[in-house]
Amino acid sequence: MRRIVVVGASMGGLRAAEQLRAAGFAGELTVVGDEPHRPYNRPPLSKEVLASEVTHEAVAFRMRASVEDVDWRLGVPVVSSDLAARTLTLLDGSSLAYDGLVVATGLRARRLPQPGLADRRHVVRTLDDATRLRAVLTPGARVVVIGAGFVGCEVAATARKLGAEVTVVCATSEPLMSPLGPDLGAELRRRHEAQGVRFLLGRTVTSFGEVGDVLLSDGTALAADVIIEAVGSTPCVSWLDGNGLDLSDGVLCDADLRVEGRPDVVAVGDVARFPNARYDGECRRVEHWSIPTDTARKAARSLLGVASPPFAPLPSFWSDQYELRIQSFGAPGLGGDDIRVLEGEPSGECAVGYHRDGDLVGVVLLGLTSAIPRYRKQLMDAFAAKV
Amino acid sequence: MKIIVDMDRCQDHGQCVFSAPDVFRLNDEGHLEYEETADESLRDAVEEAADVCPLQAITIEG
Numbered sequence: 551m552r553r554i555v556v557v558g559a560s561m562g563g564l565r566a567a568e569q570l571r572a573a574g575f576a577g578e579l580t581v582v583g584d585e586p587h588r589p590y591n592r593p594p595l596s597k598e599v600l601a602s603e604v605t606h607e608a609v610a611f612r613m614r615a616s617v618e619d620v621d622w623r624l625g626v627p628v629v630s631s632d633l634a635a636r637t638l639t640l641l642d643g644s645s646l647a648y649d650g651l652v653v654a655t656g657l658r659a660r661r662l663p664q665p666g667l668a669d670r671r672h673v674v675r676t677l678d679d680a681t682r683l684r685a686v687l688t689p690g691a692r693v694v695v696i697g698a699g700f701v702g703c704e705v706a707a708t709a710r711k712l713g714a715e716v717t718v719v720c721a722t723s724e725p726l727m728s729p730l731g732p733d734l735g736a737e738l739r740r741r742h743e744a745q746g747v748r749f750l751l752g753r754t755v756t757s758f759g760e761v762g763d764v765l766l767s768d769g770t771a772l773a774a775d776v777i778i779e780a781v782g783s784t785p786c787v788s789w790l791d792g793n794g795l796d797l798s799d800g801v802l803c804d805a806d807l808r809v810e811g812r813p814d815v816v817a818v819g820d821v822a823r824f825p826n827a828r829y830d831g832e833c834r835r836v837e838h839w840s841i842p843t844d845t846a847r848k849a850a851r852s853l854l855g856v857a858s859p860p861f862a863p864l865p866s867f868w869s870d871q872y873e874l875r876i877q878s879f880g881a882p883g884l885g886g887d888d889i890r891v892l893e894g895e896p897s898g899e900c901a902v903g904y905h906r907d908g909d910l911v912g913v914v915l916l917g918l919t920s921a922i923p924r925y926r927k928q929l930m931d932a933f934a935a936k937v
Numbered sequence: 938m939k940i941i942v943d944m945d946r947c948q949d950h951g952q953c954v955f956s957a958p959d960v961f962r963l964n965d966e967g968h969l970e971y972e973e974t975a976d977e978s979l980r981d982a983v984e985e986a987a988d989v990c991p992l993q994a995i996t997i998e999g
Contacts, residue, residue, distance in 0.1 A: 565988065572981075591993060612993050614984065840952075843988055868950060868991065877950075920967030922951050 551649040551854065552577045555638060557628050557789070558654030559583025561591070561839075562819025564611055565846035566652045571616035573850045579620045580646065582638070584627035585676055589613075593839065595680040596704035597870060600687055601712060606677060628655075633793045633815060650853045653790070653801050653809060653817040657783035657837070662696065666758035671777045674705055686776050689713030694764050694774040696755055698725030700869045702780030703738065706747050707871040709776075717748045717772060719764070724751065729882060730914060731889045731904075737896045737916075738871065745872060785821045785835070799823055800835045805861055807849040816849035818842060827862035828933050829881060829911065838865040838878075864929060875917060880904070880929045882912030892925075894918060901925055909936075938975050939998040940983060946994035953986035953995060961986060 554570060556563045559581050567579050583589075590609040598604050623640070630639045631651075638646045659673035672683045687693065691714045695706045698720035710716045718725065724735030725742070739749055753766045762771025785800040796802040801809055801817040803824040809815040817824075819842040823833045844863035851858040869876040885904025892913070894900030899917030903910050910932050913925040940960065949969050953961040960983055961971045975983055980997075987995040 568988075572984075591991075593991065612987060612996065839991065840989065866952075875948075919949055919951070920963065920965065922967075923954060923963060926955065 551575070553648055554579055554650040554652065554853070555646055555648040556581045556652040556654055557638065558652075558656055558786075558819070558821070559585065559622065559624060560589050560654070560656050560819070560842075561611065562654035562656060562821075562842035562846060563652070564589040564613065564617070565843050566654055566818050566850055567617045567620050568614045569846045569850035570652075570854065571614070573854050573856050575850070575854055577649075579617070580623060580648075581620055582623040582626065582628055582640065582646070584625070585678075586625040587677055588622065588624070590677060592675075593868075595677065596674050596701055597708050599677065599680040600674075600684050600705065600708045603684075609677065628789045630791070631789055631793065633790075633795075633812070636814070638789075649814065651815045652849065652853065653815065653821060654819050654842075655786040655789070656819055656821050658786055659779065660782045660784050662755055662779055662781060664755060664757050666760065667763060667774075667777060670763070670774065671758070671779060673779050674701055675783065683776070683778070687712050687714055690715065691775045692773050693717070693776045693778065694719060694772050695778045695780055696720070696764075697780035697782070698722065698727075698749070699729070699780060699782065700726065700867075702778070703742065703871055704869060705778055705780060706742060707745070709778075710742075710745050710747050711872070714776070716746070717750060718742070719750045719753055719755065719766060719772075721752065721754050725749065728886075729878070730902075731882075731886055733889065734896060734902060734914065734916070738874075738876075740897075741872065741874065783837070787821065802833060806852040807845055807861065808852055813855075814853070816853045818845040818849045822849075824861070826881075827860050828864065829884060836865050838867040840864075840866045862933065864926070864933075866926075875915075875919060877915045877919070877922060878912065879922075879926050880910075880912035882914055885911040893921065938977060938980060938983065940971060940973055940975060941996045941998065942969065942971055943992075943994040943996070944969075946992040948992055950991045952989040952991060956986035956989055957982035 589611045659675040693709045693714040695718045726735045756765045763774040764772040787797045800821045800823040820837045848861045866879045882904040885906045888905040892901040892903045904912035
């Protein structure tokens with residue numbers, strides 16, 4: 551393999567390049583990205599980057615010395631590909647040939663389909679998105695956040711801390727329902743409410759700028775200076791159209807992260823839909839911060855034909871809202887039908903376990919940081935005992 | 938190999954501890970403690986620890 555092209559220049563793309571070098575690849579490495587910036591860390595976008603003037607340098611990833619010679623093609627997305635001919639076409643019309651391809655294009659923010667008020671509507675996916683939003687999050691601004699997942703809740707907390715009047719609208723009966731379940735969701739809602747955030751639950755958006763600024767499904771009309779759409783994300787895969795791939799939800803991979811078994815194409819990060827030996831044979835995309843690094847290590851070795859252990863990552867992520875640190879290990883979403891408080895009180899600090907068929911599959915901690923190693927070990931041991 | 942952790946950035950996530958337990962640990966209060974130098978044989982583990990730091994607070998010199 552002489553030349554490997556990595557499409558996507560965020561965390562997954564960078565980690566793939568580093569891991570290809572670590573696994574012994576000494577050939578040409580090109581990384582193509584649609585954003586103008588070198589890889590940077592996205593979690594601060596909903597927090598520090600909104601709260602103060604944060605430069606790219608402050609959020610840029612540390613890079614290993616091994617990738618100093620990488621050819622970075624930034625600000626130019628790949629628009630199409632021919633996997634049989636092993637060529638890519640970029641937006642500027644140029645083409646790139648490869649021997650090995652890493653798919654690392656990640657996600658883009660999903661937008662609501664209703665038209666109207668375009669200049670007041672924001673998403674928080676890129677550094678440029680966050681910089682644009684920062685300028686309008688001023689004290690007293692009327693902010694409507696649509697969606698109450700982690701991004702919606704973190705942005706609501708940051709906007710409130712900056713003195714904005716914040717209303718969160720979501721379709722579910724509590725915030726963070728699907729990742730955490732109703733009880734922790736309700737607990738986090740109470741903490742936001744204690745800070746002055748208002749929640750309008752079980753409602754969706756009907757229109758923008760027709761009745762009031764934001765009209766909801768129950769007839770409520772809201773005034774809004776700033777509207778933040780935090781309604782999830784969509785895999786960036788259109789550049790792979792026409793190759794006969796299953797692109798129904800990201801890029802379908804085998805257990806070695808090869809794209810549908812191809813020897814010359816692998817996928818990393820949250821665009822990859824892969825089976826995790828830790829849980830079952832089901833292929834899933836995982837939008838957790840730990841996944842780009844884990845998938846890059848495995849995918850690089852698969853692409854180079856270097857042996858590596860079966861892929862069974864323990865996903866993890868965290869969220870900071872006000873003074874509270876939330877940490878998650880494993881797959882709480884798979885254990886939503888059997889949720890037990892393992893330690894402490896949800897109104898204070900606690901550990902909550904998520905079980906499937908009686909087995910612990912995920913742990914979420916509110917605070918209680920000193921207990922992290924213990925619960926992580928419990929999850930690792932639970933898996934080791936099964937295999 | 939010299940290891941520097943920017944303690945103004947560090948928020949005690951503990952991810953480095955899982956990658957390189959011989960170098961990083963959380964004390965009883967949940968705060969990070971670490972060795973400032975490590976043997977070359979630990980380079981892979983320390984590189985991984987630096988990769989997985991949510992705050993990107995770990996620098997390796999030499």
